[in-house]
Structure formats: C-alpha cells, structure tokens
Amino acid sequence: MKHIFTLENISAYTISRELTNNIYILVNSWKWLDKQTLGLQMIRSVDSIAANIAEGFGRYHKADKIKFYYNARGSTLESLHWLAVAKDRKLLTTQLFVQLNQRFQMLPKEINTLIRLQQII
Numbered sequence: 001m002k003h004i005f006t007l008e009n010i011s012a013y014t015i016s017r018e019l020t021n022n023i024y025i026l027v028n029s030w031k032w033l034d035k036q037t038l039g040l041q042m043i044r045s046v047d048s049i050a051a052n053i054a055e056g057f058g059r060y061h062k063a064d065k066i067k068f069y070y071n072a073r074g075s076t077l078e079s080l081h082w083l084a085v086a087k088d089r090k091l092l093t094t095q096l097f098v099q100l101n102q103r104f105q106m107l108p109k110e111i112n113t114l115i116r117l118q119q120i121i
Contacts, residue, residue: 007057012072012110016050019079019103026092034091042082048075049107053114062118069114076107 007013023046027039049072056068083104087097 007054010053010057010110010114012107012114013050013053013057015103015106015110016046016053016072016076019100020046020050022100022103023079026096030091034089038082038085038089038091042079042086045075045078045082048072049079053111056114065118066115069111069118073108073111073115076104076111080104 023042027035027043030039052068052072052075056065056072059065059068080101083097083100086092087094092100
C-alpha cells in the first residue's frame with residue numbers, strides 16, 4: 001500500500017493547528033483591553049504559522065515552498081514573543097505558559113526539517 005503524503009501528515013502543521021485553537025480559546029477569555037492589544041496580535045501570529053505551512057505545502061516550486069516555511073518559522077518566533085508578554089502581564093498561569101511554550105519550541109525544528117527536505121529533493 002502506497003503512503004500518501006498529506007498536509008495532515010506534517011507534524012509542524014498539526015502542532016501549529018492545535019496551538020491556533022488553544023490560543024484562540026485562551027485569548028477569548030481575556031478582558032477587552034487585553035484582547036484588543038495583545039490578544040489580536042497573538043492570534044494573528046499563531047494563525048500565520050499553520051497558514052504558511054499549508055500554503056508552502058501547496059506550492060509547486062521548491063523556492064516558493066521554502067519561502068513560506070521561513071515565514072512560518074518567523075511567525076513561530078513572533079508567537080513565542082507574544083506568549084512571553086502574556087506571561088509578563090499575568091494573563092496566563094506559569095503552568096499554562098510552560099505547556100504552551102514547550103509546544104511552540106517544537107516548531108522551529110519541525111519547520112527546519114521541512115526546509116531541509118525541500119533542499120535535498
């Protein structure tokens with residue numbers, strides 16, 4: 001049986017989709033000011049990770065794929081920034097920060113793997 005490579009088989013995509021939903025639920029529970037300042041920025045940066053991986057996956061040319069994977073990696077670092085700011089502003093518990101931070105920290109390595117695969121194909 002031949003294995004079909006799909007977007008859902010990419011761990012960077014599945015992790016980032018999970019984080020997208022987790023962050024949305026978290027931000028939705030915040031007060032208006034926190035949602036409007038930090039929350040929207042955080043949601044946009046996290047949403048951008050999975051979206052860029054999906055768009056890169058759908059591109060035909062290697063350089064196009066890599067460009068979108070680089071964008072996803074940049075959005076991951078931006079999301080880590082916003083997560084730290086949320087912790088500093090006491091919008092999430094230390095325990096939740098640690099859990100989310102561990103998931104985010106997995107993404108750069110996973111995205112780098114996607115980039116390397118495109119470079120050797």
